[in-house]
Amino acid sequence: MSTGGNRRKGDKDPGNWKPPLQSYWCTYSRAWISVKAAYQLTANPAEAEALSRMLDTCDT
Incomplete structure (x- = not known):
């Protein structure tokens, strides 16, 4: 398994990095928001804005 994507991502938030596959944006944004909510973190x-745009790719 390659970790090249993780190395490029580093500790960037969705405003500075998005998964290269747009088909994964919905899943990624929902997971990111879940973690933020669980730890009561702000954005x-x-x-x-980036999370909102990624959520727009969700079917439902």
Whole structure:
């Protein structure tokens, strides 16, 4: 399994990095939001906007 994608991602939030496969954006954004909610973390405006755009790719 390659970790190249993880190395490039580093500790960037969705405002600065998105999964290369747009077909994964829905799953990724939902997981990111779940973690934020579980730890009661906030999102900066760029992160929130990117998450909103990624959620727009969800079918339902």
